[in-house]
Amino acid sequence: MAKEKGRKLIAQNKKARHDYHVLDTYECGLVLTGTEVKSLRQGRASLVDGFVQIDGNEAWLHNVHVPEYSQGTWTNHSARRKRKLLLHRAEIDKLESKSQETGHTIVPLSLYFKDGRAKVEIALARGKKEYDKRQTLREKQDRREAERVISAVRRRQRA
Structure with a gap:
């Protein structure tokens, strides 16, 4: 089976660009379970209410809706669980210090597969x-x- 190349878009958060001034963007990986990956490969996800929170020197993606996999069994994931983001320590530290400024937040902009791996583009943003x-x-x-x-x-x- 040949590994897929390029970027395959799964979901976009158009509302984020309307509601926020995007100051800086980052590409980061996601820690997912098997059924989540299969559900994403079907192109099903929603970033509308999503946000990123940093606790304990780790970045977590909250409120992103990845529906349950239709052929999944008892091993299926919950649709709105928090998911760990894979970022470098320096990026996490920078995001944490900037997001604590008044009016700044971290929002997901898009979710996609890049060379077969699930990635999410997040942005440091200021509310409009x-x-x-x-x-x-x-x-x-x-x-x-x-x-x-x-x-x-x-x-x-x-x-």
């Missing part, structure tokens, strides 16, 4: 205020509208 969210949305709509106008002009020039 309501007006920041509106401003971001407005900029996105303006950019989309400008692209529409440009493509319409190009279509008219071709005709």
